[in-house]
C-alpha cells in the first residue's frame with residue numbers, strides 16, 4: 001500500500017525560526033510527530049512542498065535516482081548558498097553543466113592526486129604542532145582551521161606560502177568567523193540584515209571582506225592566466241591551472257567570475273568542514289580517555305606510522321572518525337532534490353514538485369540503526385557495516401561531497417600526527433558534555449574546545 005506523506009502541524013514562520021535557532025530540536029520534533037518522511041516548511045525561498053526525510057530506504061533510492069531518473073538535483077534549489085559561494089559556483093549549477101564541472105573537478109581530489117598530498121599534509125600539521133609548547137593552552141578550532149586552510153590552498157593554488165596567501169588566509173578566516181557567529185548565522189536567513197548600512201553594520205563588514213577577497217583572487221587568476229599563456233607551468237596539476245585550461249565545445253574557457261566563485265566554493269567548503277570534524281574529534285578523544293588509549297595502541301602496532309597510506313587503513317582510527325561524523329555530521333542536510341514525476345519510494349507517495357530534504361543528522365540519531373545514538377561509541381563501526389542511506393555524512397548521488405576522500409584522508413593523517421607527537425588534555429572547563437549549535441549552514445561545537453599540552 002502506498003501512503004500519503006503526513007504534514008507537520010505548525011506555522012511556517014515558527015518552523016523556520018526553530019530550524020535556524022535550534023535545528024536538532026526541530027528535526028527531533030518533526031520525526032517524533034511522523035517518523036520517516038514529513039511535509040514541512042523550514043527553508044526560506046523554496047516552494048512550500050518541502051519533505052524532510054530520515055527513512056534510510058527513501059534516502060538510498062533518492063541518491064540512486066537524482067541523476068534524472070524521476071529526481072534531479074538542480075542548482076537553483078541551493079539559492080541560499082549563493083550569498084556565500086556566488087551564483088557561478090558548482091553548487092548552483094543546473095544538472096547538465098553541473099555534470100560537466102564535476103567531471104573536471106573530481107580528479108584533483110581523488111586517487112593519485114590525493115596520495116600526493118599525504119606528505120604535504122603531514123608537513124603542514126607538523127609545522128603547526130611545532131608551536132605547541134608543554135603547559136600551553138590552545139584553541140582546537142583555530143589550530144585545525146590553520147592546517148585545513150593550508151591544505152586546501154595547496155590543492156587549489158599549488159602552494160600555500162608567501163605574503164599573498166597569508167593575506168587570503170586571514171581574509172577567509174575573518175569572513176568565516178563573521179558568518180558562523182550568531183549574528184552572521186541569522187543574516188544568512190534574513191535578507192534585511194545583509195544590507196550595507198556602513199562599515200560597522202554586519203552587512204557592510206561582510207561586503208567589505210568579500211570585495212577585498214575578490215580583489216586578491218582576481219589578481220591571482222590574472223597572473224596565473226598570464227603565466228599559462230606564456231607557456232610557464234604547463235605541468236601544474238593544481239585546481240586553478242586545471243580550471244584555466246578547460247574549454248567547452250565552442251572552445252570557450254571559464255570567465256573570471258566563474259573561476260572566482262569556484263575557487264571560493266572550494267576554499268570555504270574545503271576547510272571549515274574538516275576543521276570542525278577535527279575539533280569534535282579532539283573533544284571526544286580526550287573526553288573519553290579509552291578512545292585515546294585505543295588510538296595510541298593501534299598507532300603503536302602500525303608498521304610505519306609515517307606512511308600516510310598505512311594510516312588510512314587503521315581500523316580503529318577509521319571507526320573513531322566515522323563515529324565523529326555520525327554523531328556530528330557537520331552538514332545537517334543533503335542539498336535539496338526535486339521530484340520530477342509521480343513516484344513511490346519505500347511505500348510513500350511523492351508528487352512532482354516535492355523538494356526532498358534528506359536529514360543526515362536525524363538518520364544518524366535513529367536508535368534502530370545506532371543503539372544509544374547520543375553516546376559516542378566507535379565500536380559500533382567495528383561491529384557492523386552501514387548502507388548508503390544509513391550512514392551518509394557526505395551525502396551521495398549526483399551531489400555527493402566532492403571533497404569526501406580528501407577530508408577523510410586529511411582528518412586521519414592530522415589526528416595520527418598530533419596524537420603521536422603530543423600528549424594533550426582538555427582544560428578542566430572544557431572536559432564536560434559539549435552540545436552542538438548552528439554555525440552558518442553547518443553545525444559545530446557550542447563552546448571553544450581548549451586543550452593543554454602535557455608533553456611533546
Ligand code: HEM
Pocket residue numbers: 090091092102109265266269270271273274277329330331333334335336393394395396397398399400401402403404406407408
Ligand atoms: C568532513 C568534511 C566534510 C563534510 C562532512 C562534507 C559534507 C558534504 C555534504 C553533506 C555535501 C552535500 C552532498 C549531497 O547533497 O549529496 C557536500 C557537498 C560538497 N562538498 Fe563537502 N564535506 C566535507 C568536506 C569537503 C571538502 C574538503 C571539500 C573540498 C573539496 C568539499 C567540497 C564540497 C563541494 C564542492 C560540494 C558540492 C558538490 C556538488 O554540488 O556537486 N567538502 N559536502
